[in-house]
Amino acid sequence: MASQGNSTRGRVPDRIFAPFQRLHERSESVLDGNPSVAMRKSEIMSDRPLKILLVEDNEDDYIITRDLLSEIGDGRFRLEWVESYDTAIETMKRCEHDVYLVDYYLVARDGLDLLRQMMRDCLRSPVIMLTGQDRPGLDVEALKAGASDYLVKGSIDALMLDRSIRYACERKNAERALRESEERYRRLFDNNPQPMWVFDFETLRFLAVNEAAICHYGYSREEFLQMTIKDIRPAEDVPLLMENLSRISSGLDPADRWRHLKTDGSIIDVEITSHHLIFGDREARLVLANDITERLRAEDALRQAESKYRLLVEHIPAIAYTAMMDEFGTNVYVSPQIEKTLGFSQSEWMAEKTLWRRQIHPDDRQSAISLFNKTLFDQEPFVCEYRLIDREGKAKWFHDEAVVVRDEAGQAVMLQGVALDITKRKQTEEALARAERRYRSIIQNAAYGIFLSSIDGRFLEVNPALVCMLGYDSAEELMRVDIARDIYTRPEERERLIESYSRSNRIDGIEVEWKRKDGKLVALWLSGQVVRGEQGAVEGFEMIAENLTERRALEEQLRQSQKMDAIGKLAGGVAHDFNNLLTVINGYADLLAGLHIKSDPRRQHAQEIKKAGARASSLTTQLLAFSRKQMLQPVALDLNAVITDSLKMLRRLIGEDIEVIVSLDADAGQIKADPTQIEQVIVNLAVNARDAMPDGGKLTIETSNVEIDESSAHWNIDAPSGPYVMMAISDTGAGMDEETMRCIFEPFFTTKERGRGTGLGLSTVYGIVKQSGGHISVYSEKGLGTTFKIYLPRVDDRAERKSEDEQEEMPRGTETILVVEDERMVRELICRMLRGCGYTVLEAATGEQALEFCHNHDRQIHLLITDVVMPQISGPALAERVKAFRPQMKRLFISGYTDNALINDAVLEGGVEFLQKPFSPLDLARKARQLMDH
Numbered sequence: 001m002a003s004q005g006n007s008t009r010g011r012v013p014d015r016i017f018a019p020f021q022r023l024h025e026r027s028e029s030v031l032d033g034n035p036s037v038a039m040r041k042s043e044i045m046s047d048r049p050l051k052i053l054l055v056e057d058n059e060d061d062y063i064i065t066r067d068l069l070s071e072i073g074d075g076r077f078r079l080e081w082v083e084s085y086d087t088a089i090e091t092m093k094r095c096e097h098d099v100y101l102v103d104y105y106l107v108a109r110d111g112l113d114l115l116r117q118m119m120r121d122c123l124r125s126p127v128i129m130l131t132g133q134d135r136p137g138l139d140v141e142a143l144k145a146g147a148s149d150y151l152v153k154g155s156i157d158a159l160m161l162d163r164s165i166r167y168a169c170e171r172k173n174a175e176r177a178l179r180e181s182e183e184r185y186r187r188l189f190d191n192n193p194q195p196m197w198v199f200d201f202e203t204l205r206f207l208a209v210n211e212a213a214i215c216h217y218g219y220s221r222e223e224f225l226q227m228t229i230k231d232i233r234p235a236e237d238v239p240l241l242m243e244n245l246s247r248i249s250s251g252l253d254p255a256d257r258w259r260h261l262k263t264d265g266s267i268i269d270v271e272i273t274s275h276h277l278i279f280g281d282r283e284a285r286l287v288l289a290n291d292i293t294e295r296l297r298a299e300d301a302l303r304q305a306e307s308k309y310r311l312l313v314e315h316i317p318a319i320a321y322t323a324m325m326d327e328f329g330t331n332v333y334v335s336p337q338i339e340k341t342l343g344f345s346q347s348e349w350m351a352e353k354t355l356w357r358r359q360i361h362p363d364d365r366q367s368a369i370s371l372f373n374k375t376l377f378d379q380e381p382f383v384c385e386y387r388l389i390d391r392e393g394k395a396k397w398f399h400d401e402a403v404v405v406r407d408e409a410g411q412a413v414m415l416q417g418v419a420l421d422i423t424k425r426k427q428t429e430e431a432l433a434r435a436e437r438r439y440r441s442i443i444q445n446a447a448y449g450i451f452l453s454s455i456d457g458r459f460l461e462v463n464p465a466l467v468c469m470l471g472y473d474s475a476e477e478l479m480r481v482d483i484a485r486d487i488y489t490r491p492e493e494r495e496r497l498i499e500s501y502s503r504s505n506r507i508d509g510i511e512v513e514w515k516r517k518d519g520k521l522v523a524l525w526l527s528g529q530v531v532r533g534e535q536g537a538v539e540g541f542e543m544i545a546e547n548l549t550e551r552r553a554l555e556e557q558l559r560q561s562q563k564m565d566a567i568g569k570l571a572g573g574v575a576h577d578f579n580n581l582l583t584v585i586n587g588y589a590d591l592l593a594g595l596h597i598k599s600d601p602r603r604q605h606a607q608e609i610k611k612a613g614a615r616a617s618s619l620t621t622q623l624l625a626f627s628r629k630q631m632l633q634p635v636a637l638d639l640n641a642v643i644t645d646s647l648k649m650l651r652r653l654i655g656e657d658i659e660v661i662v663s664l665d666a667d668a669g670q671i672k673a674d675p676t677q678i679e680q681v682i683v684n685l686a687v688n689a690r691d692a693m694p695d696g697g698k699l700t701i702e703t704s705n706v707e708i709d710e711s712s713a714h715w716n717i718d719a720p721s722g723p724y725v726m727m728a729i730s731d732t733g734a735g736m737d738e739e740t741m742r743c744i745f746e747p748f749f750t751t752k753e754r755g756r757g758t759g760l761g762l763s764t765v766y767g768i769v770k771q772s773g774g775h776i777s778v779y780s781e782k783g784l785g786t787t788f789k790i791y792l793p794r795v796d797d798r799a800e801r802k803s804e805d806e807q808e809e810m811p812r813g814t815e816t817i818l819v820v821e822d823e824r825m826v827r828e829l830i831c832r833m834l835r836g837c838g839y840t841v842l843e844a845a846t847g848e849q850a851l852e853f854c855h856n857h858d859r860q861i862h863l864l865i866t867d868v869v870m871p872q873i874s875g876p877a878l879a880e881r882v883k884a885f886r887p888q889m890k891r892l893f894i895s896g897y898t899d900n901a902l903i904n905d906a907v908l909e910g911g912v913e914f915l916q917k918p919f920s921p922l923d924l925a926r927k928a929r930q931l932m933d934h
Contacts (some may be wrong), residue, residue: 049078050165051653055088055114056081056130058105061153065101065130071158085114086506097125099165102147104131106351110866112145120145126168130156143417149170195289197224200282204228204245207279216291218263229287232260234267243345243664248274248285260289268293295780318420320712325404325412328353329372332414339420343391361387362393377515379404379412385422398427448526449545452531455538456493457483469524469547489513489521502538511548523548568699582821582918586610587829590921591836633671633771639703639725642666642678650699652687657696658689669794671725673772681765683730685788688762692733694788700730705794723794724774744778795915810922811929815862820850821877821894826917830865833921834928847873854889855881861889861934868895890931894919 024559052069056062062081069077069857080097082088085106094102100118104111115127126148131138139150148168151160159798195213199206209224217232230238245255256272271290278284287555313320313335319342320335331350338349342359349355360368364386375382382402386396402417415873445451449466453459470487472478484491493512501507509527518523528543592606639769641665651660671678682701690700707727736744745766765788769776773793780786819837821827824845833839842857843852847870864882866875873881879891915927 041258049076050099050169051097052077052079052099052101052165053088053091054079054081054333055083055085055106057083057103061103061130061132061344064153067163068156068158068161071160088114089117095125095609099168100125100127101130102127104129104133104142112141115142115145115147116394121769128164128168151167192288195291197287197289198233198277198279198284199229199283199287200279201245201276204230207282207284213289216262216289217260223263234259234261236839248276257292269296282336287880314422316418318418319398321416321420322405323402323415323417325376325414327373327376329356329415331356341390341396342388349802359388359390363391375402375404375415382415382417388419396421397423400440443883450543451545452540452542453483455498456463456542457485458485460540460745466545469545470514471518471520475860487514489515500581501530501541505532506790507541507543521549523552541802554612580826584825584829585818586918587833587921591832620752624873634674636672637668637675638670639671639678639792640666640725642675643682643701643703643727646679646682650683653683654686654699658693658920659698661698661700663700665702665703667705668725669723670796671772671792672795673774673792674768677768677772679846681768681790682727684765689786691732692731692735698787699731700728700731702726702728706791708791724791725794726791727790728787729790730785732785735784735786737782741780745776810837811925812838813929813932814838815932816844816857816859817841817863817865817928818844818850818853818861818889820844820847820864820865820870820875822846822864826867830924835929836921837925839928847878848869850878850882854886861886863890863892865892865894865928868893890934892931894928 034208054062054065054757056065066079066081069079069607074928080091082091087104091097095886102111102114106114111131113128115129118127122611127146128149128155129139129147130140131150132153142150148171149164151164167668189208190210192210193212195210195216196204197209197213204544205228206224209221214221219227229240232611233241241258257271258270259267260270261267269292273288273290275286276283277286296922314337315520316338318335319337320333321331322333330353334346334349336346342353344348353850357365357369368384368386371384372382374380381404382400384398384400385397389395389398398419398423400417400419402415405414405416406412419600446463449469450463450468451459452461459481462475462478464475467473467475472481481487484494488494490513493563497510497512507526507528507530509525511527512524514522514524525548526543527546528541530538531540531542531907533539584854586609586908589606589609592602592609642664647660647662654660686699693814694698704726706724707722708724709721744762746763766776769790769792775791777789777791778786779789806868817834819827819830820833821830822845827843827845831843834841841852842861847866849868850864851873864879868875870878875893875895879893882889883891890913892915913927913931915923919927
């Protein structure tokens with residue numbers, strides 16, 4: 001290793017690093033102090049068997065070696081034997097053995113060749129050469145080739161072999177540790193960032209320099225090695241250098257300060273640390289040079305600036321101070337501003353250690369002292385805003401900033417800071433904060449969306465109303481979206497708006513269509529102002545957004561309601577006129593059927609006419625249900641009982657492939673409605689659900705008590721608050737889109753194929769529910785089914801059951817009946833029916849004729865049957881006028897519908913009797929008989 005070090009001029013030989021180690025407090029010996037060597041020694045002395053490879057072409061010698069190893073200690077060695085050169089080479093490449101025993105003479109090749117090959121392959125384990133000849137010089141050849149030891153066969157005993165193996169292993173490991181140690185300290189010298197060199201103490205010539213010295217001084221390595229240390233000193237400093245060298249003793253010298261010359265002629269100030277060492281056979285010095293030129297310049301500049309800054313510090317409108325790094329922050333200096341600001345003198349403030357802490361406002365004391373203590377611990381800058389109490393007891397705000405000042409060793413020694421009086425600023429900030437809180441409260445709690453957006457299409461500020469309006473989870477999420485791409489349904493619309501309003505400062509109002517996070521569209525009314533920069537360019541918009549969607553929905557709901565009412569009036573009018581015709585058709589069909597025996601074909605023809613009339617009557621009934629003009633006979637009902645009674649019929653209607661699930665609330669209250677009409681609602685909705693589930697599914701019927709108040713009634717503009725019984729009918733069918741749902745209650749609207757529906761099923765449901773004082777809502781999604789919810793007012797009446805009339809015979813009588821009907825065919829039919837039952841019948845086409853009969857007829861008139869709607873005098877008006885002079889006469893009203901004060905919301909009051917057109921002769925006869933017998 002020493003020869004390798006001397007081969008590179010200017011680099012430090014390996015052997016000089018022992019003193020360099022001492023320079024860095026590494027005084028332990030190379031072998032005993034090196035951890036890696038100690039580890040390998042322990043490996044040698046451990047219980048692990050030592051792996052030995054024997055390269056020997058003589059089997060007898062192998063046996064002798066094996067026996068010697070066994071004699072040394074059984075189990076201490078694990079011997080492997082190879083006979084040939086090539087096998088030995090391949091085995092050694094695996095590097096699995098701790099020691100190699102190699103015969104000097106091999107059959108195929110010389111043992112020395114094998115040893116040299118092993119050295120070329122960087123073999124790490126030691127090699128012991130064995131030979132049968134004791135030729136002079138042979139041992140030297142083996143050792144030069146790299147052998148650790150040389151043993152002569154025949155004179156080897158167990159102890160000698162053991163000692164040789166031990167020595168070889170320890171020596172090899174020691175050499176390896178020494179190489180590693182020397183390499184580490186070589187790198188330390190070469191890579192040290194500070195200039196280092198070694199010079200001959202006698203000739204003062206440079207013997208070695210590191211890269212830092214070459215870079216820092218500007219001389220090449222070759223130039224350095226031709227120079228002496230006097231060459232890097234100014235001429236005037238050389239005598240002092242020579243005097244200093246004469247006094248230097250061996251050992252570590254204290255740092256000394258010198259001036260050095262660089263290759264460009266510049267002079268630098270350096271601190272020198274040197275140490276005595278032996279370099280080869282010469283006495284030398286190892287030198288570490290620290291350039292302190294900049295530091296000295298800084299110190300000089302600091303001294304020059306100190307007087308300037310002191311003058312500045314004493315006159316700035318802030319308290320400048322220097323404090324010790326102790327628990328009190330003891331002031332060693334405070335500027336005169338302390339007296340102007342707080343009323344304390346400089347000497348007074350610096351004399352009392354705890355004065356600073358005592359004058360901190362009680363509300364700020366804990367936080368300020370905590371920050372100060374943190375500065376003491378972390379040695380980071382102190383920054384704090386707190387209040388100090390002045391001599392007069394007034395609190396003043398200060399912004400206090402201080403930095404840690406360190407000594408040359410890097411130790412924190414004091415704090416230097418400035419405390420600025422910010423009382424006025426704080427007062428302004430507090431007033432501004434109050435105003436901002438008021439402003440922000442208005443913004444945050446506004447019902448309208450409020451936002452600030454940039455010109456490039458980003459929300460900069462948004463209030464909760466806008467976040468909710470657009471369906472986002474937070475303001476942060478909304479501010480990450482791109483307005484043009486993610487909010488506007490048509491991105492180009494925003495560009496047009498920007499171009500349009502860039503010429504003005506106000507946006508007085510414009511309607512836009514935006515997208516919510518879930519993809520739904522909302523209509524908004526935007527108004528606000530343009531935000532411009534200093535140069536007048538548009539930078540963004542401050543806007544208020546009013547959600548028009550709900551208002552549009554209410555408007556649409558109102559229009560739909562008005563349309564439904566208009567259609568209802570039209571349907572009611574059609575049904576009224578149609579019922580008059582059906583009354584005639586069905587009545588005469590009944591009369592014709594009664595004139596013939598059952599086998600007579602004409603009787604069968606009359607029956608077919610009746611069937612057609614019945615179907616037409618059902619159609620008009622549905623029209624009247626939709627228009628809410630049919631007559632209901634409401635009673636107190638148990639809705640659960642009505643549903644239960646309808647289940648058997650429902651299962652027949654919907655088929656076996658649809659599962660009916662019933663979940664009825666046992667505590668559901670009573671309702672007041674016509675049971676027949678409620679059954680029709682259930683049947684119509686069930687049939688509608690069946691058609692939506694052609695491949696089967698589930699039909700669920702539920703009931704429960706609900707309370708509707710102002711907050712829950714927003715879905716319907718005419719849903720009053722109060723207790724209701726809710727009936728929900730749900731299916732798992734195809735569902736509907738929004739466009740379909742807007743039309744489902746319109747008469748004759750259907751999505752079914754031609755011939756499969758009249759389009760009156762849901763309109764009938766709508767009419768019955770509305771006429772019963774209830775409300776209906778629908779929720780549906782494509783592919784997810786539909787749910788109808790019907791809310792009927794809850795009542796406290798006891799549920800009743802309508803008794804069934806089992807009378808089949810035509811009731812008869814002999815009393816006098818006055819029939820008033822403006823439709824001739826209807827009037828003639830009614831009169832013929834009644835006369836057929838034995839009654840005396842008086843006919844009147846108008847109210848005036850009826851009054852004449854009542855005035856002029858000298859006998860009792862037992863019953864007045866009158867149409868409700870007639871020209872000149874209506875049926876109810878006629879009944880009131882007749883009642884004045886014939887109070888005992890009974891009254892029966894007939895109509896296709898009624899829309900006057902007599903019937904309030906199409907519900908009969910007590911004492912008023914009504915018969916709905918069309919009716920059969922039996923219905924008329926029963927009703928007449930019932931009234932006159934009462």
